[in-house]
Amino acid sequence: MQATHTPAPSPVRLSRNLAVASLLGLIVLGLVWELWLAPLRPGGSWLALKVLPLCLPLAGLLKNRMYTYRWLSLLLxxxxxxxxxxxxxxxxxxxxxxxxxxxxxxxxxAACVMHIRLRLKAAPTQPDTATP
Structure with a gap:
């Protein structure tokens, strides 16, 4: 009987999963915080709309777009x-x-920075075609 061995997830995949989980956590926290747990006004607050900019990069993270990781690391x-x-x-x-x-x-x-560095490190280096 042969045991099946599943390979360990790559560090790039782990950093992506951490980024997506942290982003989802920020979105959920912002909504729950401003609508139920501790809103600025009783009954909820319009401040819950602060999570809308966080919804934009979610698609880019799920599609693994490097540009999204870069600008999200500034937005957050x-x-x-x-x-x-x-x-x-x-x-x-x-x-x-x-x-x-x-x-x-x-x-x-941290997840965005790790993801960017790991992907750039794993990218194949292109030789410099402009020789003087």
Whole structure:
């Protein structure tokens, strides 16, 4: 009887999965936070619309587009900044959710940077055709 061996996922695939999971986590956190758990106003807040820009890169991450990883790594600093400000200025439930937003933003940034570096490292190098 032969045991089937499944190969370990590649580091590129792991970084992609971490990026997608972190992005989905930020989207869900933003909605749950602003609509149910600790909205700025009772009954929900229009601030839940802040997750709309996060929905745009989801398709690019799922299609494995390098450009999406690059611009997302810049966009997510807005969410990191919001998390830091709200973690230090809001009362308990909001502060905990803001700290979670900071952690998810850092995880997403790390995943994007890892993914970009691993893909560039794995890309075949092209010889320089412009010789002087």
């Amino acid at each position: 600093w807005l969410y990191f900044t919001e998390g830091v400000v709200r973690a230090t200025s809001e009362p308990a439930p909001g502060a905990w959710l803001a700290a979670l937003e900071v952690l998810l933003s850092l995880a997403l940034f």
